Amino acid sequence: xxxxxxxxxxxxxxxxxxxxxxxxxxxxxxxxxxxxxxxxxxxxxxxxxxxxxxxxxxxxxxxxxxxxxxxxxxxxxxxxxxxxxxxxxxxxxxxxxxxxxxxxxxxxxxxxxxxxxxxxxxxxxxxxxxxxxxxxxxxxxxxxxxxxxxxxxxxxxxxxxxxxxxxxxxxxxxxxxxxxxxxxxxxxxxxxxxxxxxxxxxxxxxxxxxxxxxxxxxxxxxxxxxxxxxxxxxxxxxxxxxxxxxxxxxxxxxxxxxxxxxxxxxxxxxxxxxxxxxxxxxxxxxxxxxxxxxxxxxxxxxxxxxxxxxxxxxxxxxxxxxxxxxxxxxxxxxxxxxxxxxxxxxxxxxxxxxxxxxxxxxxxxxxxxxxxxxxxxxxxxxxxxxxxxxxxxxxxxxxxxxxx
Amino acid sequence: xxxxxxxxxxxxxxxxxxxxxxxxxxxxxxxxxxxxxxxxxxxxxxxxxxxxxxxxxxxxxxxxxxxxxxxxxxxxxxxxxxxxxxxxxxxxxxxxxxxxxxxxxxxxxxxxxxxxxxxxxxxxxxxxxxxxxxxxxxxxxxxxxxxxxxxxxxxxxxxxxxxxxxxxxxxxxxxxxxxxxxxxxxxxxxxxxxxxxxxxxxxxxxxxxxxxxxxxxxxxxxxxxxxxxxxxxxxxxxxxxxxxxxxxxxxxxxxxxxxxxxxxxxxxxxxxxxxxxxxxxxxxxxxxxxxxxxxxxxxxxxxxxxxxxxxxxxxxxxxxxxxxxxxxxxxxxxxxx
Ligand SMILES: Nc1ncnc2c1ncn2[C@@H]1O[C@H](COP(=O)(O)OP(=O)(O)OP(=O)(O)O)[C@@H](O)[C@H]1O
Ligand SMILES: Nc1ncnc2c1ncn2[C@@H]1O[C@H](COP(=O)(O)OP(=O)(O)O)[C@@H](O)[C@H]1O
Ligand SMILES: [Mg+2]
Ligand SMILES: [Mg+2]
Numbered sequence: 001x002x003x004x005x006x007x008x009x010x011x012x013x014x015x016x017x018x019x020x021x022x023x024x025x026x027x028x029x030x031x032x033x034x035x036x037x038x039x040x041x042x043x044x045x046x047x048x049x050x051x052x053x054x055x056x057x058x059x060x061x062x063x064x065x066x067x068x069x070x071x072x073x074x075x076x077x078x079x080x081x082x083x084x085x086x087x088x089x090x091x092x093x094x095x096x097x098x099x100x101x102x103x104x105x106x107x108x109x110x111x112x113x114x115x116x117x118x119x120x121x122x123x124x125x126x127x128x129x130x131x132x133x134x135x136x137x138x139x140x141x142x143x144x145x146x147x148x149x150x151x152x153x154x155x156x157x158x159x160x161x162x163x164x165x166x167x168x169x170x171x172x173x174x175x176x177x178x179x180x181x182x183x184x185x186x187x188x189x190x191x192x193x194x195x196x197x198x199x200x201x202x203x204x205x206x207x208x209x210x211x212x213x214x215x216x217x218x219x220x221x222x223x224x225x226x227x228x229x230x231x232x233x234x235x236x237x238x239x240x241x242x243x244x245x246x247x248x249x250x251x252x253x254x255x256x257x258x259x260x261x262x263x264x265x266x267x268x269x270x271x272x273x274x275x276x277x278x279x280x281x282x283x284x285x286x287x288x289x290x291x292x293x294x295x296x297x298x299x300x301x302x303x304x305x306x307x308x309x310x311x312x313x314x315x316x317x318x319x320x321x322x323x324x325x326x327x328x329x330x331x332x333x334x335x336x337x338x339x340x341x342x343x344x345x346x347x348x349x350x351x352x353x354x355x356x357x358x359x360x361x362x363x364x365x366x367x368x369x370x371x372x373x374x375x376x377x378x379x380x381x382x383x384x385x386x387x388x389x390x391x392x393x394x395x396x397x398x399x400x401x402x403x404x
Numbered sequence: 405x406x407x408x409x410x411x412x413x414x415x416x417x418x419x420x421x422x423x424x425x426x427x428x429x430x431x432x433x434x435x436x437x438x439x440x441x442x443x444x445x446x447x448x449x450x451x452x453x454x455x456x457x458x459x460x461x462x463x464x465x466x467x468x469x470x471x472x473x474x475x476x477x478x479x480x481x482x483x484x485x486x487x488x489x490x491x492x493x494x495x496x497x498x499x500x501x502x503x504x505x506x507x508x509x510x511x512x513x514x515x516x517x518x519x520x521x522x523x524x525x526x527x528x529x530x531x532x533x534x535x536x537x538x539x540x541x542x543x544x545x546x547x548x549x550x551x552x553x554x555x556x557x558x559x560x561x562x563x564x565x566x567x568x569x570x571x572x573x574x575x576x577x578x579x580x581x582x583x584x585x586x587x588x589x590x591x592x593x594x595x596x597x598x599x600x601x602x603x604x605x606x607x608x609x610x611x612x613x614x615x616x617x618x619x620x621x622x623x624x625x626x627x628x629x630x631x632x633x634x635x636x637x638x639x640x641x642x643x644x645x646x647x648x649x650x651x652x653x654x655x656x657x658x659x660x661x662x663x664x665x666x667x668x669x670x671x672x673x674x675x676x677x678x679x680x681x682x683x684x685x686x687x688x689x690x691x692x693x694x695x696x697x698x699x700x701x702x703x704x705x706x707x708x709x710x711x712x713x714x715x716x717x718x719x720x721x722x723x724x725x726x727x728x729x730x731x732x733x734x735x736x737x738x739x740x741x
Contacts, residue, residue, distance in 0.1 A: 035424045036619070065619050126586050130534050165424065215517050220537075221590035269425075301684035304677060312673035319672065334656050335669030338689050341651040345688060351721075375695040377618040 012360045015290035015369035017392040020259055021050040021158070027257035028151065028159050032172060034273040035165040037265045038294035040064050041378050041387060043162035044072065048381060049388030050158050051095035052088045058156040059097040062143055062164045067379035074099045086381050096156065105142040106132040113238040127231040139164040140172040148249040170280055259289035266296050266352035271359045278363055290367035292391065293356055297349045297373050299342060306346035313339035369394050411641060411712045411739045415609045417550045417602065418564045418640065421573040421627065422613030423620040427645040429456040430723055431613045431716065432566040434731035436493050438741035440476020444491035444561040447549050448473070449498055451542050452568060457495050460723065468502035470494045477732040500538035501527040503545045511591065536582030540596045543579055547602040570627040573610070577603050578634060609640030614706060616644060616699040621706055628709050641740055642706050642713040650696055714738045
């Protein structure tokens, strides 16, 4: 059977990867999805393919596997894109790549928005240090911030972004607002108020507040409260700028030059997340280009069914030793094992197809591209090139054993 | 209980970490079942507020309350057979807010104040801006349950914690240092030091769940190295999860691609495939051989870390209670519990 069409039927459109990356109006491609499904791999593969097809491309990755990072030269962490070696530039394209340094990105925003003294004060504050290195949404927020910076730099005509390894695919859309809401929150206002004498709500400094500050002081010591207040007051001056930046990046994501690709493995959890994400993008009017179904298992011998394969294995296993060739018995053992393996493969691939089928029937208009599970990890340009090729070339994807 | 030795006999608090999605929650639950042999009482604690335990045991969302959730693995021949039923497994979903209220009540009798603080968003504030503070409350609850005694005996024989993932584990367990950056003195600081004493004692071990893939293995090795650098924290076992059985021996895998032999065998078995079928089956086998080879390499890297390791099979078609008992039996048979 022709795998992809047999599965999706006539109704599920194929994702046309090359049309997207060759279209000069495409300026940003965002790869999103739940953790471990292959977002980073897909982003790097798409970036490489676009570069080799003539685009000036920059890939922003968040958490590449170590060997993949090495093969792309992402070893220096200076938070700026670096050219990638080994890219075929004959079509006039180029590839830069960078790995996000979230703390540094945050520090840079602070430095850009506050005068040097105040910036130094914020950077040294223990609460800032805690927020900038461990707040649950900081990485998402900083990835968006960096994307905005790269886009505004106008040095690349295509930016491919990978999203942070949230376990929830939606975190990355929600994090900037969550951080904003937090920084604008009631407690923060209250904590900031005692040092902002003269503000009207100082009058509301009532028994409740003093009880609370009293209890906090008792628990944490006076220094903690003082640090928190200093931090918040210093940060207060920057809130406006923060909000504005987050909003402008959000608008960038809604612009026609942006394409979202949702990545998922053919497993129930990952596809459930993918479904939520597809619906959410629609609500936010963000342009979805399609679904990448990654790590799909397919057999080159799919015409032999699991049932027939298993039956054949059993037949071979009960054959008396010594029949056929002189040392026929061990050979049949091997063949029987091969047939059992094939049967297991066919069952796995059947399960995957059922799970994926549930997604495609719920979202029949979302274009889909499949990438087979390679037997080994993807950790060099050749591997990325292969993934890029199979993404673009959906009719023959997976029909042959992989390279190397 | 049997006098059987396990690899972690002196350990009472088992912390289970690993890369996201490798099976921390599943393995923590299986370990709790395995530890709850006859007459034993085990508490399974979840800390990330995602109700993973409830989902796993197919029960309604857990409140902030210790509740019986399952019967442990009977011993020693498997679930509820000759050795009689296992003991009780209790479960608790800890959240920083509940832990703060507990803490205030237990140490200061300040539950009302705690409620007021919660209303004002103090807990939200702490969890977002100073995760070290909320971590100490959460780990504090686990260590309190570990140490809790009634009439001189421990209430729980073991506590198993489904902990945050590898990337966060050393910060999470490094409570007193994380807190000291913020609170130099004060009761929270003292509390953190008490918690740290339990975590940094031979009573506690930190186990890693990994699958045989590059990134989970790398994260496990990095995590082990980080914990080893924090002296006194005991690194536990490596639970290699979702292992698929090798379909062929190593020699077979080497010799796997003889198409002529496959063709003869297919004919003998009565499979009238096309002439390309042997080649395609051989290609499939070759891919499998490379995958097995890669897994063996990853396994070697894991075992080179020098910690005891345990292998848990891939359970196809989803994990239910029977699947959990199966994993628990594996853990017990391999000496993890
Ligand atoms: N041995 C196993 N065989 C088959 N499936 C498994 C096995 N162990 C775990 N799983 C499945 O893998 C998925 C992830 O497992 P689990 O939720 O336990 O991981 P986790 O590490 O706790 O994830 P998270 O990081 O999201 O908390 C679940 O769907 C679970 O059922
Ligand atoms: N099609 C594939 N075949 C084999 N391995 C893959 C494939 N796609 C991704 N991987 C591997 O899976 C792991 C996780 O991929 P990664 O792209 O880092 O996921 P994510 O960014 O979504 O967390 C990596 O080790 C990568 O090499
Ligand atoms: Mg990634
Ligand atoms: Mg979990």
